[in-house]
Amino acid sequence: MFIVETQKIIKAELVIIGGGIAASSAAVYYGRGASDDKKKQSYLITGMFGGQITQTNSLENYLGFKGTGMEFSDLIYKQVEENFINSNIIHDMVTEVDFSKENQYLIKLSNGNVYKSRSVIIATGAHHRDLKIPLIEKYRDRGIYYCAVCDGSLFKNKQVMVIGGGNSAFTEALYLSNICEKVYLVHRGEDFPRVESLLKEQVFAKKNIHIIKNANLKELKGDSLLKSVVIHYKNNFQEEIQVSAVFIAIGFIPNTRIFENYILTQDGYIFINENQEVFDKNKKILKGIYSAGDVDDSKYRQGITAAAEGCKAVLNLLKYLRTIDN
Numbered sequence: 001m002f003i004v005e006t007q008k009i010i011k012a013e014l015v016i017i018g019g020g021i022a023a024s025s026a027a028v029y030y031g032r033g034a035s036d037d038k039k040k041q042s043y044l045i046t047g048m049f050g051g052q053i054t055q056t057n058s059l060e061n062y063l064g065f066k067g068t069g070m071e072f073s074d075l076i077y078k079q080v081e082e083n084f085i086n087s088n089i090i091h092d093m094v095t096e097v098d099f100s101k102e103n104q105y106l107i108k109l110s111n112g113n114v115y116k117s118r119s120v121i122i123a124t125g126a127h128h129r130d131l132k133i134p135l136i137e138k139y140r141d142r143g144i145y146y147c148a149v150c151d152g153s154l155f156k157n158k159q160v161m162v163i164g165g166g167n168s169a170f171t172e173a174l175y176l177s178n179i180c181e182k183v184y185l186v187h188r189g190e191d192f193p194r195v196e197s198l199l200k201e202q203v204f205a206k207k208n209i210h211i212i213k214n215a216n217l218k219e220l221k222g223d224s225l226l227k228s229v230v231i232h233y234k235n236n237f238q239e240e241i242q243v244s245a246v247f248i249a250i251g252f253i254p255n256t257r258i259f260e261n262y263i264l265t266q267d268g269y270i271f272i273n274e275n276q277e278v279f280d281k282n283k284k285i286l287k288g289i290y291s292a293g294d295v296d297d298s299k300y301r302q303g304i305t306a307a308a309e310g311c312k313a314v315l316n317l318l319k320y321l322r323t324i325d326n
């Protein structure tokens, strides 16, 4: 339990933590479904609004929208403003939480304010693990990508590379093998112990997936677009390979650090049930706390699934609030 100065405590019905697609969807559904009294005491606390989707220059698989991630983020911000109480959108980071007392959940912001809330929606998303190599920033979106489903179609019949040796890398390689001429799968180790056997069989059976083991990506080359990469093998051999894109799939890190004392996670992701409810460390439901989006979703990690989870979390929350209010 963190120490709070009582004068700084703000009473709340709901605090949504996050400002990506999941949090925005939750805010829109809540804004439309909750009474005005409840809305007045509800807050959306967001770090950088828009979240991961702002990193892409071409969002083409979200139904009803085509454009850049920033344009999409601007549109959803307007929609949140129209449906959620404007002044209750707080641009700040949550630094600490205390979920030890049911329906008196404490959420502390970096500005020192503390919210005591009956309910919470966690939608803090995730960030991808990155490679530390020169020019990675220069080629982001110009040859360096993190999501085959999102950006793979830009490289139809081209040669591409996937970096990683886990389920994500194998899934990305398999997906790309149906679009691209050739897919190099580069893994720093010798074996793939963490990859599911069926997935392994599917990848090994693909004629256009070429697996490179015991190697690391060291250099990116090109002009304004990526043209080739240099691979260093463990035996000191180096090789330059022509590729139009590299998909980095060395893992995602869900943003759960501030919740780790209170919430059950699985492989780092928040563990949820079918109602988006979360659990404490003793596997007991934390009543009134829900999760949505990439922070709990290790499988799909798409804009549309994050939006769906935000919707589900709020519809279940509203139902829960009705039961405790009556």
Ligand SMILES: Cc1cc2nc3c(=O)[nH]c(=O)nc-3n(C[C@H](O)[C@H](O)[C@H](O)COP(=O)(O)OP(=O)(O)OC[C@H]3O[C@@H](n4cnc5c(N)ncnc54)[C@H](O)[C@@H]3O)c2cc1C
Pocket: 017, 018, 019, 020, 021, 022, 023, 045, 046, 047, 048, 049, 050, 051, 052, 053, 054, 055, 056, 058, 059, 060, 061, 062, 092, 093, 094, 095, 123, 124, 125, 126, 127, 128, 146, 147, 149, 150, 151, 255, 258, 292, 293, 294, 295, 301, 302, 303, 304, 306
């Ligand atoms: C490069 C890239 C391209 C992509 N392209 C596509 C695509 O084409 N199509 C598609 O469907 N999906 C795409 N995705 C995936 C998609 O962006 C994500 O699945 C989706 O945005 C997840 O939304 P989210 O709200 O769950 O989390 P995030 O987008 O991660 O948002 C989390 C939010 O929480 C905030 N936050 C985190 N911690 C705190 C805290 N302590 N306090 C306050 N706020 C906090 C962050 O600032 C952020 O606003 C792409 C992802 C990347 C990285």
